[in-house]
Amino acid sequence: MNQVVEGLAPQRVEAVRRPRLDWPLRRVIGAAMVASLVLLALLGNLVIPGDPLEQHLYRALQGADAVGVSDAGEVITSAPLGYDHLGRSLYHRLVAALGLSLSIAAGAVILAAFSGISLGLLAAGRGGWAERLLSLVADSLLALPGLLLVLMVSVILPSTPLALWLGLSLVLWVEFFRLARATGRSVLASPGVEASRLLGFGAWYRFRHHLWPEMAPVMMTAMAFGMANALMAIAALGFVHVGIPEPTPELGTMMVELLPYWREAPFALLTPVLVTFLLLLGLLLMSGSKARTSTAADTLEGARP
């Protein structure tokens, strides 16, 4: 964070700098992977309409059907990825599962980022008791494994998606809080912010023009990373049967449902696995995960001549 302060040399403060994210190839590829899966979740049902819960038992574990008319002459919705063990269209289950997981994860990340950043800046700005108390709560939450927190919230709250959303937000806000507090502390003490305040600019202006440009790249990384963690948690809970209850399609649940049939229908099992893997890989590529490497560099800072 020291570099951040040095970057704010007085002559550069006056210039309005836009938030800048650099987009190396890795990040572009990751963003493309995530964007295509988001598009699938959004538009999948419009391109090929269908019901993720509708059963065609006589087609259980069958491959894709090319025509929308069955042998008996009745019109059936086509299933481009084949059917699962209960004869439900894998494609539509996948689209529904993606939509559900993505919206829960995105909702959790947005709530966590909003509350984490506001509380972090509050702690950095106020200092004193407010900061100590908030940090204590954040540190104590860190001591409890995320999945455990989500599970406990899921017992308290009646609806599983709601519990997942709030539980995951409760886990994720800590990271945003810590980042915002660290950045806020150095930026709020900088001469640029002081000049802004003396010139009479309001809190929102100072946030928009001084704090956010410094925070944006780190926060974007944290958001992508938090999103990946949230998706992983949702799928993991589904996989051990404590996540979103059946028959609602969910990526982890789909995998565990299809596991017994993997020899007869390996492709059916492979679809949710591949989608989950690509989504997580894309998000991790987007995040760049440069944040972790800073610890090693910080340690050595004192040793440099």
Next chain:
Amino acid sequence: MNLPSRLLQLLMVVLMVGGASYLMMQSLPGDAAWRIAAGRYGYDALDAAAAASVRAELGLEAQGGLHFLYWLGDILRLELGTSLISGESVWVEIRHQLGNSLSLAGAALGISLLIGPPLGLLAGLRAGGWLDRSLLAVCSLLRATPQFLLALVLILLISVEMGLLPAAGHGEPQHFILPAMTLALGLAAVSARLARDAMAAVTQTAFHDFARWKGLSNAQTFWRHGLRHVALPLVTYLGLQFVTLVEGVVVIESIFGWPGIGHALVHAIFSRDVPMVQGTALVLGVGFVLINLLVDLLGRQLDPRGVK
């Protein structure tokens, strides 16, 4: 962090787990007595009489305003109560399961330390070389694979297809290998990257160059000037790894049928066995704080320059 703030953190963890457990008890959907009776006697033997006897036995009727304070008092006196399902004391249950979990976690940590840091060090010494680049690719792929997916792949490949190891079970040494490997691969992916970054950073410092110039061999330079710097972030990371491990243990134990604390936790959540949930959560949270205290102390030993 220093000792007093760790103690405060400990107290806060206990308060949060206690509060959450109390809320859990208050908001159990449906009739808790029926649920618990079903868990104890099975769904077939469930009737109103069984539920009523459970209700009377556990005192589920009385819920006053002071109840929460009593609840916290019980925790502070280390009275965790008895499991609603088995009727055993929570302590007895947890002591049994914690041993199993610790042995699994220890095995995983051991394997990950054997795989991760050595590979990372080799890659860091030649940053940008082929080993470095392939390690980066493998680590990225491993980190994008959730642990349960890794477990799935290992089970399908090694136990179902090749028939080399049992897919689930507990008691024999060979039962350790698959779950421990699953946990270890995920941990090793991160610790290898950390070791690599730390090593690469050390090789770029002036003192490292000087050590080479004054004629020390590669090995001497590493032992005298490299190892300590690389060890510090790794040790710090060990504390954080504990959370990853615990989280992994919850999922991995359920998949491999390992009778540990994670397995117990999932079952307790399933059957709304709040005292068990509270007990396991407390043990995990308190364990985390204590391990981090140890890590703090160890870090102070490794880097005595003082905290800013």
